Structures are given as structure tokens and as C-alpha cells.
Amino acid sequence: MNVSEPSAASLEEHKTTWPPVSVIMPVLNEERHLAFAVNGVLAQGYPGELELILAIGPSTDRTQAIADELSAADPRVRSVPNPTGRTPAALNAALGEVKHGIVVRVDGHGELVPGYIATAVRLLEQTGAANVGGVMRAEGVTGFEQAVARAMTSKLGVGNAPNHTGGEGGPADTVYLGVFRRDVLDELGGYDEHFTRAQDWELNYRIRESGGLIWFDPGLSVTYRPRPTFRALAKQYKEYGRWRRVVMRTHAGTANPRYLAPPGALLAVATGTVVGLAGLTGGPGIAVLGFIIPVGYFGALTAGALYESRGLPSGVRARLPLVLATMHGSWAYGFLTSPARLAKATGKTPKK
Secondary structure (H helix, E strand, O other), rough: OOOOOHHHHHHOEEEEEOOOEEEEEOOOOOOHHHHHHHHHHHHOOOOEEEEEEEEEEOOOOOOOHHHHHHHOOOOOOEEEEOOOOHHHHHHHHHHHHOOOOOEEOOOOOOOOOOOOOHHHHHHHHHOOOOOOEEEEEEEOOOOHHHHHHHOOOOHHOOEEEEEEEOOEEEEEOOHHHEEEEEHHHHHOOOOOOOOOOOHHHHHHHHHHHHHOOEEEEEEEEEEEEOOHHHHHHHHHHHHHHHHHHHHHHHHHHHHOHHHHHHHHHHHHHHHHHHHHHHHHHHHHHHHHHHHHHHHHHHHHHHHHHHHHHOOOOOHHHHHHHHHHHHHHHHHHHHHHOOOOOOOOOOOOOOOO
């Protein structure tokens, strides 16, 4: 099902019938993007009543001051504290303050496509879904950020996940961020604060397990700002891999070939490298046999990166292979080293 953006005439005609909406936004150290993200929500022109709740973590920049200025300037905006600074706790703190039956999740550095909220509300009604959402549209400013953005929207970088790469509208395992029915969130207890990362996927899993429908629509896109350095990117993807393993240990049957591919590749490259190095003293045949795996991997990665980055500036194209290798390797390392103790206690023995 493809739902077009509502027209201005349609919005005006139904001005008194659109349901009220609560937007929740976890915020931590967002001095650079917060005003832009908040104004993007308010500028949606949603015809129904709207409130925006900012859950502010202990930031080290001017985030709190900016949030206070935004709240003073518009009565629809208010904030609540999030002492832990953790995303799921921020989302639940904001959920505890919402007044309305539809909840829109937005990040403090995201920008909604025009008509996003109205389109999502129509989709909830038309599909009967518990949650609707779309695509994370990564956009960078610097050459490095542009390379990360290309990797994060490429199947070579993130596999075939529609919420990253796009696709046809319809039922899905998960979506980016999401627009929810509040009663579903209340019934399930909101976000599980055990999950530092992957809390969105984990919540959508519980929605599906309870019989709810997750609906993906590619027209619901949100701008995402990538990490600005290799170090920050590596830390981000290590945490992604680490917590994906936690989800898999906690919820049996959630393993996916897409999640197992990076750790498999890392183990193969590491094994091949060790065999190749050992072969330097044991015989050239063994060395060639070992090195063929890491050389083949990086060769294929480079070729794929050049294809994916065609038309982009040379500086972006040069960085993309290293960006992809960083994402794959960091995710795999986090997955392989994820401690079993992080698995949430469910009364079952965690899977090894």
C-alpha cells in the first residue's frame, strides 16, 4: 500500500477530525541539531492537536538551555528530565507525560519529511497497524559523513533492511523510529530499558509477538546525521553488534543471516590472515591459501564501494571502503564479544 502525502485542502477539510498526537524526543548533547529537529516537528502543519515532549539527558553542552528556550517560545513544547541519559529511559519518561492516543517517536537530530505525521496517522487508520514507519535517510555534510551516509543506505553496508535501503510498503519486522498507538505501548510496558541499544527492534518484536502489525511505508523518511569520525562510527557499530546479540539471546528464534554475516566474515578474514602469516615460514602455497580470504574480502569490498559511490566526490569514494570495513568489523567484534551476562533474565537459559 502506498499512501501519498496529504494535500493542504485535505488537511483543512478534516481539521476538526484529525486525532491529537504526542511527539516524544530523547535528547542528549544535541546542541547542534535540537532547534532544527524541534522546528521540523512544529513545521509539519499537522491539523490536529500536537504536543512535543523532550526527554533531556545530562548533557555537557547547551542542550538544556536550548530546550528551555524552545519550550518558552511555544506552549506545545515541554521537557522532562532523563537522569540516566539512556535512550529507552528517555522514551519511557516522555511516554509517562503524553496526553494523546497516538505517539510519534523522533530523535533530537532527525528531520521529518513534510507531511510525515499526517501520513502516518492515516496509515494507522487504514492498515490497523500498531506501529507505522519508514526509512532512515542518512545525510552527511563532510566527506566522511557522506561516505557513512552512503554506507548506511547501501545493501553492501547494512544488508537488505528496508528501513535503511527502502523498498515496497507493507508488513515489516521493524521500521525506523515509528508512530504508535499509545494503548499498545501501555499494554506492553513501553520500551524495555534493559536494552541500551536495539530497543526499537526489541519493542517491535514484542508488538509482533502480541499479534500487532508493523507497517512500513517508504514515503515516511526521516533525515539522520551520521557519526563524524571513524572512532565514533566504530563505537556506534560495536554497540549495535553487542546489543543485537543480547536481543538474540533474550528472544529465541530472532537470529537472521544478515546479522550473522559480519561475524562470519570477520572470523574468516582473521583465520585466513593467521594461516597466511604462518605460511610465510611454512611454504608459499599455504600463505597464498590463507591470504586469499582477506584479500578477496577487501577486494570485493573495494569494488562494491566503487560501484555504490559512483557519481560521488572522489574524497567520499576514497573513504567508503574503509567506512564499510569499519562498520562490518566493529559490528562483528561487538557481536562476538557481547557478554552472556547482558542477556535479560527471562526464566530461560540464555543461548550461547
